[in-house]
Amino acid sequence: MSLEDSEFEYFCSLLEENTFKKKEYLLQSGQLCNHHYFIIECLVRTFYFDDSGTEKIVQFGIENWWVTNMDSFIKQKPSSVNIQALEPTTTLSIRKDILDSTYDKLPKIERLFRIITENWLIAQQRNSHFYMKASSKDRYFGLIKSIPNFTQRVPQYMIASYLDITPEYLSELRKTH
Amino acid sequence: MSLEDSEFEYFCSLLEENTFKKKEYLLQSGQLCNHHYFIIECLVRTFYFDDSGTEKIVQFGIENWWVTNMDSFIKQKPSSVNIQALEPTTTLSIRKDILDSTYDKLPKIERLFRIITENWLIAQQRNSHFYMKASSKDRYFGLIKSIPNFTQRVPQYMIASYLDITPEYLSELRKTH
DNA sequence: GAATTTCATTAAGATATCTTAAGAACGAAT
DNA sequence: ATTCGTTCTTAAGATATCTTAATGAAATTC
Numbered sequence: 001m002s003l004e005d006s007e008f009e010y011f012c013s014l015l016e017e018n019t020f021k022k023k024e025y026l027l028q029s030g031q032l033c034n035h036h037y038f039i040i041e042c043l044v045r046t047f048y049f050d051d052s053g054t055e056k057i058v059q060f061g062i063e064n065w066w067v068t069n070m071d072s073f074i075k076q077k078p079s080s081v082n083i084q085a086l087e088p089t090t091t092l093s094i095r096k097d098i099l100d101s102t103y104d105k106l107p108k109i110e111r112l113f114r115i116i117t118e119n120w121l122i123a124q125q126r127n128s129h130f131y132m133k134a135s136s137k138d139r140y141f142g143l144i145k146s147i148p149n150f151t152q153r154v155p156q157y158m159i160a161s162y163l164d165i166t167p168e169y170l171s172e173l174r175k176t177h
Numbered sequence: 178m179s180l181e182d183s184e185f186e187y188f189c190s191l192l193e194e195n196t197f198k199k200k201e202y203l204l205q206s207g208q209l210c211n212h213h214y215f216i217i218e219c220l221v222r223t224f225y226f227d228d229s230g231t232e233k234i235v236q237f238g239i240e241n242w243w244v245t246n247m248d249s250f251i252k253q254k255p256s257s258v259n260i261q262a263l264e265p266t267t268t269l270s271i272r273k274d275i276l277d278s279t280y281d282k283l284p285k286i287e288r289l290f291r292i293i294t295e296n297w298l299i300a301q302q303r304n305s306h307f308y309m310k311a312s313s314k315d316r317y318f319g320l321i322k323s324i325p326n327f328t329q330r331v332p333q334y335m336i337a338s339y340l341d342i343t344p345e346y347l348s349e350l351r352k353t354h
Numbered sequence: 355g356a357a358t359t360t361c362a363t364t365a366a367g368a369t370a371t372c373t374t375a376a377g378a379a380c381g382a383a384t
Numbered sequence: 385a386t387t388c389g390t391t392c393t394t395a396a397g398a399t400a401t402c403t404t405a406a407t408g409a410a411a412t413t414c
Binding site: 050056058070071074075103107110111113114117118119120121122124125126127128129131132133164 | 227233235247248251252280284287288290291294295296297298299301302303304305306308309310341
C-alpha cells in the first residue's frame, strides 16, 4: 500500500508541528489525550505515580515512533499516565477528531493507521513477552542495546524504574557484566 | 460504526468454523499463521520452549477474544509460538488472504479490524504495565480474578509458567493469602 | 480398582533482589 | 575554586524467590 503524492500532501496538511522543552509534558494524567504524536527528534517517557508516590516508568518513546496514550486517545477518557520529554523534542501530531473524520474521507489513511496499530501491537507483544520471561540482567542489556546511546541519554534511576528494579541493584548488575 | 445486515451476513460467510480437541494445536511454532481465530467456547494458551526446553506461556485466550500470532499472521513469517487448546474448543476463523481482499471490497470490515486491533493493543498495554509493576502475588490474584473459574480450568503449573514463577513458589503464595 | 503418571505441597538451603545508610562522582550555581 | 544538589556506587542485613528433594493427592491407564 502506498499513498499518491496528492494524498500524502493532504495528510501532511493535517499534521501540527510541536516542540517541547526538556522536562515538558506532552500529556499529564487526568487530561484527555487528544493527540497522536509522531516523534521526529527526542526521547520521551510514559509514567505514573503508584500508591506510595513513586514514579513508575512504563515506556520510552524515541525517534520515528508514534506516541500517545492509546487508552485515553481511543476511548476518550482521562489519561492515567504522563508523557514527558526527556530531551528537547520535535513532534508531528494529529488530533483525534481530525483523524476520525479523515478515516471517512480517505480510506487509505484508515489503512495506514490500521497497519501502524498492527505493527505497534506486534512490537508491544514482543516486548512484553521478553520483559515477562527474561532476567533483570538480560532486560537491562537488551534495553540499552535497543535504543541508541540510551545510557547517555537517560539517568540510570529511570532505567531502573522502567525495569522495576532498584537503582542500587541495577548498579550491581552493571558491575558484574 | 455498525454493519448493515447484508454486510454482516457477507462477512459471516467468510468465516470458517473450527473445532479442536483438548490439547490439539491451533498453531505450531515454525508454521505460518494463516488464521485469525475468534474463540466461541474454550480456553487456549500461547507458549514457546526456551533454550533449556522449558515451556513458557505468554498468553491465555478465552471466549469472545480474537486469538492469533500477530507477528506471523501479519508479517507472514514462521511462528515462534504454539497455540494450543486447553479445553474442547470451537472457533470461527478468517484466513489472511480472504481478510486482505475483504479490506479492499468492504472498507467497513477494515474499520472493524482497525478497531479490534486498537482495543487489543490497549488491553495488551494495560496488561503489560500491570505485569511489569505488580508483585507476583498481585499478578496471581489479579489473573485468577480476570478469567472465570480460571483455577478450575488450568493446572497451577501453567499459571506459574505464565507468571514466570516456580509452581513451588506459587503454592507458597496461595497459602499466605 | 490397582498401578502409574501427573500435579500440588512442604521444607531446607541457595541465590536474587530490596532496604537502608553512607560515601563518591558529577554537574550546576555561587 | 567552593558549595550544593543530584545521581551513582558500595556494603550489610532483610526479604523474595529458586532449587532440590521428598511426600501426598488426583487423575489416567490398564
